[in-house]
Structures are given as structure tokens and as C-alpha cells.
Amino acid sequence: MSQVSPQRPRGLDQLDRDGFCILPDVIPRKNITAIREEVLAVVAAHRTESAPQQVGFVPGLINHTRCFAPYLLESQLAVLLTASLGAHLRISFTSAIVNEPGNQRGGWHADWPFNQTNAGHIPAPYPDVRMHVTTLWMLSTFSEKNGGTLVVPASHRRRSNPTAHIDCDAQQPLPEEIRITGEAGSVLVMDSRLWHATAANQTQNPRVALAIRYAPWWLNLEVLRPDSAERHRMCRESGRDDNRVPSVPNDVYTQLPVEVQPLFQHWRESPR
Template sequence: MNSDVKAAIDCLATYGYCLLEDRIPEDTARRMAERFLELHTDPKCQIYNTGDQYYQTLFGMMNLDDGVWMCASHPDTVAVARHFLGQNCRVVEACSKPTWPGAPGQHLHVDSAREFHEVPDVPWIINSIWMLTDFTEENGATGVVPMSHRSRRKTPPSDINPDSPLIKPITGRAGSVIMWHGGTYHQARANISDQIRVGLNIAYYPPWFNNWIEGGHQPIWPETYERMPPEMQQLCPGLLGHNRADRYETR
């Protein structure tokens, strides 16, 4: 394990998030952003697309663009995820998340915790967003509340408003990636710039987590799995199907 990955693990353990800079070439990231924006307007993809004219989530990106695999199986992000979730952690979903100019700030939240009777004291998700365009304070770079993953709350306190100094914007160049503990309070901040910000969200879960609770998540199509290189297949065990009813656990 190289020293900057070790530093990222230490940062995530302490503060609830980390930033790995320049993990894919900038021009590759920007080309991915352009392709993803085209998918957001493709009629065939609308069944997987949620949101409005300002902020959207396009689910099922593992099936829709093979280039996503490069990010999902990147050795540095996988090393961080496996440190916290174990060697058998799974890549469960990849989503394209563009934010258009004028988008208001997203509500502060934690990830995948609503079904817990008591929030566990071990990580249940390590989430990530690849910066496919630059993330700046003006275009709404993801905001986190450092060390909030230690609170073990299902929802953040209501008195942390969008302008709170507790929320730290995580900025970086296209090609970098943010990773965070699912219990870290975070948000997509308001985009007050004239630029579209595009991120690729990839979620890593331990094998014991019931992914049914995330309603938009899509399984891997069998034909997608067949095309994947071995290192990507290893991250997607038992997630095959053409729709959620084919694959996902129930309550």
C-alpha cells in the first residue's frame, strides 16, 4: 500500500472523509462527463434517471458505460474500501450525478442508515464521488461535516443549516475522487456558478448489508458481467439481473 493511500485511510478514519487527487487523467474525466451528460438526455435511460432540471441521479451506470469500471475497480479506492469493509466488499451501484447552475443545496444527510434500529459502530458503506469536472466552492463541491461519522446518528441535527461553518466543501481537479464513511454528514452544495458540475458516485458495501433499502440501485446485467475484467467481476458477486426483482433481497 503506497503512502498516500495509507494517509487517505487515516484521514477517513479520523475525519470521516478523504480526497485522493488526480487518480485518472483529467482529459479522461472530462470526456466521461460529456458522455454521461448525453446519457442523461437519452430516452432509453430515462427509466433510471431521477431528479429535476438542476440535480439528477442516473442509476445503473455499470451497465450504461463500460468506462465506469476503471473507476469502480481503481486499486486505490478499492484498497480504502476494503480496509474498512473487508476483502469481500461489493461495488453495489454507480450513478452519474450532474448539478446544473442554479441548483440549490441538497439537504445534509447520511447514507443508507434509515433501516437500522441502531446505527452500527462499524462502517456499513464507504461511498465515493469521482470528480469528472473540477469541484469548486462556486459550483457546489460536496460538503462534509468532519468527524460527524462518530455521532452514529441516522440523520444530522436540524440546527446545522446549509450555511453552517461546520460544513467543509471538498474541492479538487477533474480526475480526483472523494471517499467518505456513510455516517458522515454531507451534501451537494448549491451551484452558484455558470458551469455544470459532474460527479460519478460509486458505492462500496460489505456483504452483510441488505441493498434492497436503496430503492434506485440497479443490479448488474449478466451480459455486462460477462464483459468485465476479472478484478471488476470480483467486486460484483451475486448482483446479477435485469431488474431489481431478479436480484435484490427483500425485508
């Protein structure tokens, strides 16, 4: 077994260099099937109309199920996230993403707040600072055929991405792209600036994933809150829309494991 230095969390070197890394066994194998089935049931009941065809998408997943909550601060993940974003972590998004058989390849993009089409975005050219981390949780094994995410290694160091008007066709394959594969229970950790794209699922089975995003305490998330005054103003003034992340009702909050509650405290419905 390879030695991991206590000073350098597992995956941090690769996250710095390539903009992503994969942490294995974040969800214990014995629990994966039950969590996948629960997430599929939530997606069947609550999927949004606005997602691309053959993609089952549910934002604010934590309001529908807490089945994944015990792992949100799994030890290797917590150490890596804290080294990346500092103390007092927050969760910004909890979404289910099911790429169903026959879904289309998606466009190259970087995630919020680097996606230049959102009302809330950090304008390109943006600085070389890690400000947000996207994690994709593999509830199915990600394979070459079933839609393992496409990424462009080291693209997090570029100062823009294909959601801006740059010299790159977001719909076309890129020579340097690679596909992420991994066992169910693994988590792909990406700097949110990394260029990535949905891949087509060419199998007969759904590829089931969670997109959980983590933010530092100092990143303003208010544009994501559906009814915030700041969101209304930013959308109106920019003429753009943004992702909607529903607030967490108090009864949902109290059902969370105590150690996980601080990750959602900023998003509680009731006054803090």
C-alpha cells in the same frame, strides 16, 4: 514526495478521523474529458424524473456505460477500501449526478443504510462501525462555486444524522461545515455515515460526478433490488420507499473488466 507507510493506506488515517479523504488522479487526466462527455450523454438520455430540480441523476449507471469501470479498483482506492471494509468487496450503487447551474442546496443527510427515511436503514443510534463507503468521483473539478459537496468533518462518529428527528434543521448551514474541492479525476471517499449535503452550483457549467458506493460482503443489499421479495415486504411493512438499483444484465456483466466482475457478481440478473 511524502512517504506512505505500506501498513497504512493513503487516506485511511483521515477517513478514520474526519470520515472522509480525497484520493487524487484515480482517473488519468487524459481520460477525464471523454468519460465526462459519455456520462453527460447518458444523463441526457436516461435522467430520472424524481431527482431534485436541476440535478441530472441516473441510477444503475453501469448498465448504460462501462467507461468508468476500469478505475473501480484503481490501486490506491482498492487498498483503502479493502482496509476499510475487508476482502470480497461489493459495489452497491453506481449513479451519475450532474448538478446543473442553479440547482438548490440539499439537506444534510447520511447515506444508505444510515438514512433514516429509507425502508432499509440501521436504526439510530447506530453503532460506531464502518459498514458502507460512499465515493464521489469528480468528473469536473469541484470548486467553491460549482457545488463541491458540503460535509461536516467527524460527523461519522455521531450516532444519528439529520434524516432522523434530531435537534438540527437539515436545510440550514452548520458552523462546522466545509466544502470539498478537488481536481477532476479525484475521488472523495466518505464513510457513508458522514453528514453531507448537495451544494448549489453558482457557475454556468454543470458539475459532473459519479456516486459509487462500496459494501462489505456481509451487508444485506436486497432492499435496493427493485423486484426482490425482501424489498416489497420491507417497504410494505415500514410504509417507506427505498433507492432502486437495477440488476446487472448478463451481457453488461461480461463486458466488465475481469478483475471488476466480482464487485457486481451479487447483482447479476441471471442465476448465480
